[in-house]
Amino acid sequence: MLLALSSRPALARWGPLPLRLIVGYGFLAHGFSKLSKGPEAFATILQAMGVPAPHLMAGLTILVELVGGLAVLLGAFVTVFSIPMAVVLLVAILRVHLPYGFTSVKLLGFTSAGAQFGPPGYETDLLYIACLVALVLGGSGPLALDGFIGPRRKRQTSGAVHLGRIP
Numbered sequence: 001m002l003l004a005l006s007s008r009p010a011l012a013r014w015g016p017l018p019l020r021l022i023v024g025y026g027f028l029a030h031g032f033s034k035l036s037k038g039p040e041a042f043a044t045i046l047q048a049m050g051v052p053a054p055h056l057m058a059g060l061t062i063l064v065e066l067v068g069g070l071a072v073l074l075g076a077f078v079t080v081f082s083i084p085m086a087v088v089l090l091v092a093i094l095r096v097h098l099p100y101g102f103t104s105v106k107l108l109g110f111t112s113a114g115a116q117f118g119p120p121g122y123e124t125d126l127l128y129i130a131c132l133v134a135l136v137l138g139g140s141g142p143l144a145l146d147g148f149i150g151p152r153r154k155r156q157t158s159g160a161v162h163l164g165r166i167p
Helices: 005-012 016-037 039-048 054-074 078-100 123-138 145-158
Strands: 107-111 114-117
Touching: 016 039, 016 054, 016 123, 039 054, 054 078, 078 123
Parallel strands: none
Antiparallel strands: 107 114
């Protein structure tokens, strides 16, 4: 059943919610994966790639993925966390996925063990970046902590007395 044109604007406000859920969950999943294997294992990979200060970068990447993923999932400080999250994605594009082209799914063949895939390109990273941009430009949507945090801050500052300048 197609939605009537008149009901779309009312539903449009819910658009950011699936973006937040998939981006937040995706970042959390990647962060927990690195954490479960041990930050040292990820640092070894970064060192092999020639990334400077691999132990520091491994810890920072895991931190960005976990804290940023949770923040986006909850819709809290999305604009602030989107910057380091986008940086992680851009580094992944440039240092890992770029040589494999755009497509994230490369079916090489099918065996009795199942589908066999080649290395992923940068498509998924770009989709994550596009979702972050949409959330920054369009807002976190309903059920976001930003909706509860922002109004309180505005109320507190709107009644404040500003000294030194007369409007």
